[in-house]
Amino acid sequence: MRLRMIDLYKYRYLYLLLLPGVLWYLVYRYFPMVGVIIAFKDYSFVKGIWGSPWAGLKHFHTIFNSPDFYLIVRNTLLINLYSLMFVFTSSIILALLLNELKQMVFKRAIQTIVYFPHFLSWVIFGGLIVQLLSPKEGIINQIIMLFGGEPIYFMTKSEYFRSVITVSSILKEAGWGAIIYLAALAGIDQEQYEAATIDGANRWHKLLYVTLPGIRNTIILMLILRVGYMLDVSFEQIYIMYNPAVYDVADVLSTYIYRMGLQNAQLSMTTAVGLFQAAVGFVLIYMTNQVAKKTSDISLW
Template identity: 90%
Template sequence: MRLRMIGLYKYRYLYLLLLPGILWYLVYRYFPMYGVIIAFKDYSFVKGIWGSPWVGLKHFHTIFQSPDFYQIIRNTLLINVYNLLFVFTSSIVLALLLNELKMMALKRLIQTVVYFPHFLSWVIFGGLFIQLLGPKEGIVNQIIQLFGGDPIYFMTKPEYFRSVITFSSVLKEAGWGAIIYLAALAGIDQEQYEAATIDGANRWHKLLYITLPGIRNTIILMLILRVGYMLDVSFEQIYIMYNPAVYEVADVLSTYVYRMGLQNAQLSMTTAVGLFQSIVGFVLIYTTNLIARKTSDISLW
């Protein structure tokens, strides 16, 4: 105990730097958690949280008995699976491609171009995307008509909507997601590549036996974190890009919570949905971490 106190005092200024971050999490992440009890009450603005009557698991029974809820879960999972397959992997592929570039000026230019969309809000980026896919003025449909095809109403066709959402996510976030993999690639010992060159290895061999194993731990950690968000789809992206014509494939948990909670004032039910979402996310991240710990030497804990 004495040694610990000496260590705390010795590094007191470093711990002091942690204080703003700790306070932020306490104020915005932990203190509001008492509001979870709304899920077990018939919440009333007039009576307040503590004055509202307890109803137990009533709201959970309601959402689980609703056929719309399972459609929303399906939409959320499918969009996240697509994001995992394409957005997550595209960040890795982009980082590998950028790592192979030897012309630093060209590499910086490409990095700037692919990073830039991340800093645009979905209001701007989604609006641009909708304009590009417009049936009349959109450049995509103009190209289709140039080759003799008929214009496609991408944003109102359920069969195209998930692909549009996934593709827009790749364009917006792949560059930003590649940053952490580029950092991991920079940490690989260059002498391994030199030794491989002497042994006659080509670029493909170096990629398979040096580069990918070198960033394997980073990929596993990012995958564990990503799986924890399997029931969380960007509200801004869906809200900006969907419309009533594609509700059957586009309505996800975040838009459902917005519609039921803010527009219909069913706060207790939407709190129950949010609690369910958090529990499932925790179970997924715990399970993925457990599998990673048993099959590799890397895990979150």
């Protein structure tokens, strides 16, 4: 115990630097967990959390017996599945392409361009996407009409909406997501490439047998973390870009929670939805981690 106190004093400045991060997580991540109790109560603003009567599993029965809930879960899963298939993989592909660039000035310019959209809020970036796809003034429809086609109402057609969401996510986040893979690529021993060249390997062989195995653990780790968000879609993105005409494919759990919780003041029911969302996310992370542990040498725990 005395030794630990000596170490604590010895590294006091490092612990002091750690303190703001710990406080942030306590205040904004852990203390609000007390509010989960609302899911099991008939919450009233007047009575408060502790004064509101207990409701048991009433709100869970309500959401699970609602046909709209299963439609919303389906929409959430499908959009996240598209994101996993295309947005997640696009970051890896972009990192591999950037890694092949040898001209540093050109490489840095491309990196700056693809990173920049990440720093724009969805209010701005989503607004740009809506304008680009405008049936009258959007450049996409202008090109379509230039070739003799009819303008397409992308934002009001259910068959296009998920594709628009996926492509906009790629444009905004693929560059930022590539950073961690570029860092992993930088850690690959260059002697492996030299040995592969001596053995007569071309670029494709080096990609398959040196590059991808070199970042395999990073890909698995990021995949585990990404799977945990399969029931979580960016609220800002959907809210900015959807409209009543595409509710059948665009309404997801985050927008449902906003609409029912803030607009209709059904806080107990939306807390139950949020708790369900968190529980499923935890189960998915656990299952993916177990699979990764058995099939590779990396896992979260």
